[in-house]
Amino acid sequence: MQKKLFLFFLTLFFFNSSFAQLSKNQYIKLESALGETSFFNGHLTGFMLYDLDSQLVLYEKNSHQRFIPASTTKLFTLFSSLIVLNDSTQTLRYTTEGKTIKIWGSGDPSWKYKELYQPDFQEFLAPFDQVIFSDANMMSPAFGYGWQWDDYYYNYSAERSSLPIFGNLVQVKKVGNAPRVFPPIFQESVYPTSRTIRELERDFHTNKFYYNPNNFRAREEFIPFIYSPELFVKLASDATGKQWIYQPDSLPTIHKEWRAAPLFPILKEMMLESDNFLAEQLMLMVSDRLFQRLDTERAIEFMLKTYLFDLPDAPQWVDGSGLSRHDLITPRSMVALFEKIYRMMPDQQLFELLPIGGRSGTLENSYQADSPYIFAKTGTMSNNHSLVGLIKGKSGRYYCFAFMNSNYPWKASEVRREMEKVMVMVREMV
Incomplete structure (x- = not known):
């Protein structure tokens, strides 16, 4: 019996060695x-x-x-x-008082971005007449440490924010020889220029966009916009039909959470398409x-x-x-x-x-x-x-x-x- 066991373990050893080297x-x-x-x-x-x-x-x-x-x-x-998020997104933290809800974004990137599952903001906000939004819990800056400054107008370098909408991107379509942008709120900030540019380009410091009617191609379908809480509440008000007000209050100890979307589709999109915005x-x-x-x-x-x-x-x-x-x-x-x-x-x-x-x-x-x-x-x-x-x-x-x-x-x-x-x-x- 001892000899048989010895031969068994010896064979097992050589088998493991053969496929491991x-x-x-x-x-x-x-x-x-x-x-x-x-x-x-x-x-x-x-x-x-x-x-x-x-x-x-x-x-x-x-x-x-x-x-x-x-x-x-x-x-x-x-x-x-x-490890940390398990199976769902972290969308909002909030408190309520009568017909008013105060919300603090938790980083969920889903809202009106790509074909991701959409948190139902309409149903969630239905009982309330007024939404007070705070980003006082946002400690990280819009851009990451060591990002290249001249990537600011490429879609892979969208700004980070506590509650993004549209992926913090402007969508560009070509109509004739001019750009049509979405959300429409940005259309009034689109200007022609004689500069020799082929795409719609955003100003470095502002949400002003320029194009050359003679060269416009619209191959860059998405361009990051400069995020601000004031701009966000305008976009959110238009999207929900509710009045949103910016008020940077601190998050109280006692509050509720809303986890509104499945996590796996976001992970899949991040990995397959290497989506930087989702990763951040x-x-x-x-x-x-x-x-x-x-x-x-x-x-x-x-x-x-x-x-x-x-x-x-x-x-x-x-x-x-x-x-x-x-x-x-x-x-x-x-x-x-x-x-x-x-x-x-x-x-x-x-x-x-x-x-x-x-x-x-x-x-x-x-x-x-x-x-x-x-x-x-x-x-x-x-x-x-x-x-x-x-x-x-x-x-x-x-x-x-x-x-x-x-x-x-x-x-x-x-x-x-x-x-x-x-x-x-x-x-x-x-």
């Missing part, structure tokens, strides 16, 4: 593909391949180095949202749920000290979206984070959230194959491109990986093309 030749191939004579020697590259079953690292290169993660930062936001608002909701105030920095600090204290390398994590160049994270911490998400979510839900190579989201046109093999979050910023998620090997088994690139002088498409060659090689190996 690369052969010498496979290792040499990866070293060559990522080494001194490869495309990736011209910039900083980090890579880790991890076996989720054996919990062993199969291969790593520079996995201890810090990289600008760009939108792969959204994996941190996803994890935080799953999610971190505000996380902060509101934890501290009853909207403070992204404090929410991040809490997550790092509690649920993420055991990552291999302490991340420098400063925003929800990854727009900041101050975000710095190592590949092995990315893998450790992804494993946490992998362990806490049902497989079906996780695969709904991840862009799929050749099929969906930000990977729709990349990593194409008859049978999808890449399921991962992308992150792209000028001179930086990363990919973090799962690869399905020829064996049919899934492995976690992080592939991060910084400081390259080429187009991101060239980097993606070379990365794809490596990932095809990995797929054949495992």
